[in-house]
Amino acid sequence: MGKKVIQEIILWQQDFIKNIKLQKRNIKIDPVGNYVFVGMRRAGKTYMLYQYIQQLLNEGHDAHEILFVNFEDERITDIKKEDLHIIIDAYSELFVHEPIIFLDEIQNIDGWEHFARRLADEGRRVFITGSNAHMLSREIASTLGGRFLMQEIWPFTFSEYLQYKGVVLQPHWHLTSQKAEVVRLLSDYFYFGGLAESFSFIDKRLWLTSLYQKVLYSDIIIRKGIRNERSMTLLIRKLADSVMQPMAVKRLQNILQGDGTKINRNTISTYLSYLKEAYLCFSISNFTDTIPQREVMQKHYFYDNGVLNLFLINPESKLLENVVSIYLLRTYGEGLFYYNRNVEVDFYIPSEQLGIQVSYDMSDQETRNREVSALVKLNAFKPLKRSVVITYNEESSIVIGNQTIEIIPVWKWMLEG
Structure with a gap:
């Protein structure tokens, strides 16, 4: 790989970024900070860089100050860490500016963090993206030496999705005809998720399948050198099927072995860590468990509803x-738990004294009693400031003694909290 290829990439990106149309997302960047942006593939990390670059241009920076390299460009996929200095050399032969450096999807280059640290030590401004949570690890943070701020980028919220669709919520919107438009638009977001690149596709499921295959093979199976591909794919399907239910590692082992897969518990734990690193799945623990128990018994969820829905039949309750x-x-990050001791509650946030149940349809009286009773019992053990049942489309409230239980439709809860 020569400097000429790098120079072609730099010049093309400078021209491309100036003209790309973006939906502005809410992100605050310190004007003297260096950043590492991480998150699942296609969550919008690259577009966050584009957004900030356009902000810099609007503030008066010259486009020639921008040094942007995407490491998934097939012309440089074989670059090694010892060759990364060529990027700076190639830029310096084109321009006399001190560059603002953007290194996109650099995570597949082993040792990238040493190059990034050197750039920061030299006083350069550097922005990095990657689709691997290992970039947030202690080892990487130690090498970067406190020179970078870490920030996770997520798929679009429902509010951002409405903005994409051109919906501007008016005051008291839920009391007007605009409510019907919001509920109608919820359907696509609910079933196909918040990955913005999928929004313009007619066949969203096909796009999501392609993304899932990319994450599975590039970020997990190939990168981690997994030989037992069948075990990994079966594990993902079982996790999707078990959304809503606490699942022990031992239980996952029994399920996989029941399907003829030979696998031990340590391997399953390792595979789960790979899924989390790739931003495919995440887990929450039982608040009442001990620290060792929290590692082996967890509820597992997916970072995007669209990806989860690839594996489901009759998906509504799990998607909600x-x-x-x-x-x-x-x-709430690491402050999010479920509660399971004498009573089961879907979500518990102790810092907020908040208990949340989730029920797609509360029309059945037995279901209604079960969801409400769980929050009443939790309040007896752990006094709650707020008790909530989130539904797909029902709204009301129930008062039991001194406890008010809010029943809130998910479209309103996502927009107003």
Whole structure:
């Protein structure tokens, strides 16, 4: 790989980024900070870089100051860490500016963090993206030496999806005819998720299948050198099927072995870590478990409803709980749990004294009693400031003693909390 190829890439990106049309997303970037953006493939990390570059151009920076390289460009996929310095050399032969450096999808280059650290030590501004949560690991953070701010990029929220569709919510929108438009638009977001690139596709399922295959093979099977491909794909299907249910590693082992797969518990735990690194799945623990128990008994969810829906039949209940889990994880991170001791509650956020049940349809009285009773019992063990049941489309409230239980449709909850 020569400097000429790098120079061609730099010049093409400078011209391309100036003209690309973007939907602005809410992100705050410190004007003197260096950043590592991570998140699942196609969540919008590259477009966040484009957005910030356009902001810089609007503020008066010259387009020639931009040094942008996408490491998934087939012309440089074989680049090694010891060759990364060529990027700076190639730029310096074109321009006299001090470049603002954007390195997109660099995670597949082993040792990239040493190059990034050197650039930061030299006082350069550097922005990096990657589709692997290992970039947030202690080892990487130690090498980067506190020179970078880490930020996760997520698929579109429902609010951002409505903006994409040109919907501007008016005051008291849920009391007007605009409510019907919001509920109608919820359907696509609910079933096909928040990955913006899919929005313009007619066959969204085909696009999502292609993305899943890319993540599965490029980010997991090939990158991690997995030989037992069948075990990994079967594990993913079982996790999708078990959304809503706590699942022990031992139980997953029994299920996989029941299908004729020989696999031990340590391998399953390793595979689960790979799925989390690739931003395919995440897990939450039982608040009442001990720390060791929290590692072996968890509820597993998917980072995007569209990907989860690839594996489901009659998906509504699982998709509803999954989309709620995504929103809660974004908001509370490691402070999000489920509760399971003497009573089962879908989500518990102790810092907020918040208990949440999820029920697609509350019209059945037995279902209604079960969801409400769980929150009443939890309140007896762990006093709650707020008790919520999230449904697909029902709204009401129930008062039991001093406890008010809010029943909120998911479209309203995602927009107003």
